[in-house]
Amino acid sequence: MPETPHALNFRKSSYSGGQTQDCIEVAGFSEGAAVRDTQHRELGHLAFPTAEWHALLGAAGRE
Template structure:
């Protein structure tokens, strides 16, 4: 995982797991080497970037209830 950084030209989309009732949303963007995640209410604070292996491991853990 890299440090918080500017959003640059990333194209973020709202996570399908974010609630539609509340404004608490996570946004995800694909990058050339993985994915980036940010808080939709604090977009100006930047994002967290993950390489492809880290992102796959995270998604695998979520799918199998390990997080």
């Protein structure tokens, strides 16, 4: 799975705005993507293989 959390380059969506902390952050890596809660970064992240990440994005786009 992914590199250590410190090696991942997490980013917030520009839609979240600069003042809010109620969002998630996403980091891409060679085998997929990782997500974490902006307010609780210390709890770690969830990693998704590429196929699962693309399925999630595809399903979210249909909502």
